[in-house]
Amino acid sequence: MFYLGLKFFKKIKQFVFTLIVKKKCKSYILPLKVNKRTYVTNKTILGKNVNFNGLKIKSRGYVTIGDNFHSGEDCLIITDIHKYDFAEKIPYDNTYIIKDLVIEDNVWLGDKVIILGGVKIGEGSIIQAGSVVVNNIPPYSIAGGHPAKVFSQRDIKNYHKLKKEGKFH
Numbered sequence: 001m002f003y004l005g006l007k008f009f010k011k012i013k014q015f016v017f018t019l020i021v022k023k024k025c026k027s028y029i030l031p032l033k034v035n036k037r038t039y040v041t042n043k044t045i046l047g048k049n050v051n052f053n054g055l056k057i058k059s060r061g062y063v064t065i066g067d068n069f070h071s072g073e074d075c076l077i078i079t080d081i082h083k084y085d086f087a088e089k090i091p092y093d094n095t096y097i098i099k100d101l102v103i104e105d106n107v108w109l110g111d112k113v114i115i116l117g118g119v120k121i122g123e124g125s126i127i128q129a130g131s132v133v134v135n136n137i138p139p140y141s142i143a144g145g146h147p148a149k150v151f152s153q154r155d156i157k158n159y160h161k162l163k164k165e166g167k168f169h
Helices: 002-024 156-164
Strands: 027-036 044-053 055-058 063-065 075-078 080-082 096-098 101-103 114-116 141-145 148-153
Touching: 002 027, 002 044, 044 055, 101 114
Parallel strands: 027 044, 044 063, 055 075, 063 101, 075 114
Antiparallel strands: 080 096, 141 148
């Protein structure tokens, strides 16, 4: 009985978190699943079958997330920084440099991944937990570290087979 109560409470939280993301983002395509508190902006564009497990977007720029995206817990996306070069004050001034960000289809972020503006993460990529993405990641890459570097690649033949068969989590 206790287990059923927890399961029901989890479903209610998921419903509320998903509703909040739907209302806040610029656009989305169902299904959308938000398992933990997630913050998006009105410049966030979500593809089909996006799954959030606790992601925060701190952004004045556009963030586009493709289909079949999955985030681990406590991920962070930041698209703007203070101007520091040729600034009017030290260490920075009140001017922001805003860079949009694109995450293509079928990308998976591990827990506590940070992604900075101006980055494009290619289709099918996996970003290792705890990584900081500051540069573009090519399609089908497996990347990790601080800053994130590509250290492996998916089996592209198998990836395309599963994609063609429509086998998405």
